[in-house]
Amino acid sequence: MAGIDDWKDSLDELARRRTHSRAMGGDERLAKHRGKGKLDARARIERLLDHGTFREFGTLVGGDIAADGIVTGSGLVNGSPVMVGAEDFTTLAGSIGPGGNAKRYRLAELALRDRVPLVMLLEGAGFRPSGEHYGRTPTDLLAQAQCSGKVPTVSGLFGPSAGHGALVAPVCDWTIMTSQGAIFTAGPPVVKESTGEEISKEDLGGPSVALASGVIHNLGEDDVAVLDDIRTYLSYFPSSAWSYPAARPADDSARRRPTPELLDIVPRGNRRIYDMRAVLDIVFDTSDWFEVQPRFGPAIICALAHLGGHPVAVVANQPRVLAGSIDADAADKAAHFITVADSFHLPIVFLADNPGMLPGSRSERQGVLRSGARMFAAQTTATTVKLHVTLRKAYGFGSMVMSLLGFDQQSATFAYPGATMGAMSAAALSRASHATEDIEARLRQAEVDASFRSAGHLGFDDLIDPEETRDALLDALERAIYCRQAAAEPVSRTVITP
Structure with missing residues (x-):
């Protein structure tokens, strides 16, 4: 033996x-x-x-x-x-x-x-x-x-x-x-x-x-x-593309709550600067959200966070950098981040406040249009839940890459009253067209009225008080994730990346 x-x-x-x-x-x-x-x-x-x-x-x-x-x-x-x-x-x-x-x-x-x-x-x-x-x-x-x-x-x-x-x-x-x-x-x-x-x-x-x-x-x-x-x-990701991200157990941080602090953080005037990171601190469950690639393309913040206990990806313009204008590095960073988030079914929250893509000879030499097209391709082909808020402004292609436009498969789109959008700002349009003072005044008034006019034609699902930001996003997210009624599977991509 x-x-x-x-x-x-x-x-x-x-x-x-x-x-x-x-x-x-x-x-x-x-x-x-x-x-x-x-x-x-x-x-x-x-x-x-x-x-x-x-x-x-x-x-x-x-x-x-x-x-x-x-x-x-x-x-x-x-x-x-x-x-x-x-x-x-x-x-x-x-x-x-x-x-x-x-x-x-x-x-x-x-x-x-x-x-x-x-x-x-x-x-x-x-x-x-x-x-x-x-x-x-x-x-x-x-x-x-x-x-x-x-x-x-x-x-x-x-x-x-x-x-x-x-x-x-x-x-x-x-x-x-x-x-x-x-x-x-x-x-x-x-x-x-x-x-x-x-x-x-x-x-x-x-x-x-x-x-x-x-x-x-x-x-x-x-x-x-x-x-x-x-x-x-x-900790924010599922084990694979064949599963969905797991929510945290519910606690006090996951509850709905008003966000009156945003009235002090976000200025009404478009030319005033504020730190978008302070917005993330208030809107998401806790202030220990995880920023990805903070030292590259800082005009856009890419972060992993929790909303109501649910893992989400956040793409937010940063008005403290280039006034929120999107340069080539920021667009490249966001394109990669969006693709990763979409691949693993993380809902994406877009917080828009930008005057558009960064203009100028240096920006053009860096290929800002190619990089912007890359970001647009990533976000418009994303199959995951997409939620959008325009806080103050989103102009031209800068609005499209931030998932503002209709028919872009968003689960919800919101804006603050007074938010401005369009091909370009009233100031830029006035300069480009050599507008008279009277016409410039009318352009500026039309800009101020843009959010109400857009909401009146369902350009947004709704205009919201900044105090409602977290609750509106959380309600939309918890409704949207009901789309997960079939087994998760890897995303099939057909777009050619610019």
Whole structure:
């Protein structure tokens, strides 16, 4: 009869190999890594996941190269399953070998098969130099691309990420970086060899560069902050496009309530500046809503919030930046955000207060019309619940990209009394047409009367007192989500992105 003695040699060998893999790059390299204020790859996974839920696979891949430089497995975040991979910089700089490539592919394959989010924790040097030819071995990016729009994909950058590994980040829905992170096509040594340029990794692809370019969405001070933000971000999303976002249990913050504070926050005059963030603080359940990409295209605020306990995506003009005019960066940011929100069935709340797309030679050189068309394509083809409020103004194409116009599949459209809209402002039209003082006065009066005239022809579902903003949106949302009477499924997109 078999007993423990029969198994001893095999189990001892398994334990030895597991111990080697879990030792990563060894004590010296781990100490150096932690001395920079960083967590190691396994500690990052433990911090990200609910305590004690990690189940590793591919532990023995790589043989003498511990886990082949990447730790992979599954676990729970906020009680829901995810697939997670963490590059181990202490093992050959987290570079990718044949085994690591297979593990990365398997991660994405399982995420899509099991319909759970994919989280990649990056700090690696890309494919490691090797005389071995990979041939037709499938790359992980193929599997990751197949996940797009089907399961949430998230990446965190904790140090330098170059080459193939760096491509994981922009292919994800959302990416966050620590202050020690950097991302680039190739690192400084390769740049010097290829072009002769001498540059530091910070100046090549550090936070200031990656945030300004829009490659990275958010910044966290350190590893812990980034991992906590990943948990927060995922809390707004369903596990996949085959399910709907889950509402929070009802509490006092989810109730209807008047918002008289908005009368003080939102000025009646169109030329006066205010902070749209203060509006979000009042309208949504709590003021701890989560902003996505705050340092890129700041003329539009993109945020995840709760309304009556329901997760929603918010797209709001920011009058403090460019008077709310929409520039190319803001439109590009919003287009991506709208597509992600729509893919995972988050209702979108549009808060409009803009004078239109940003004019001028610099804006035109940046391709503002192409970027605006991209945002328009994203929002007008969105199939999720759409709610709109014009607070003071929305002119020209700036109104269309903010889902103002009728027949755009909105569940509700509201405006404050006195809100102005049209092809352009009365002031701009007067200047363009060289209007007399009498005609200019009439144009300005017509502008003031525009909201009442539009509401009289059902251009809006209703004009609302600013005090009614939260309640009107919440009533509309709770009615609109009754459309979820069929099983959720991924969005089919037919538009060609401008």
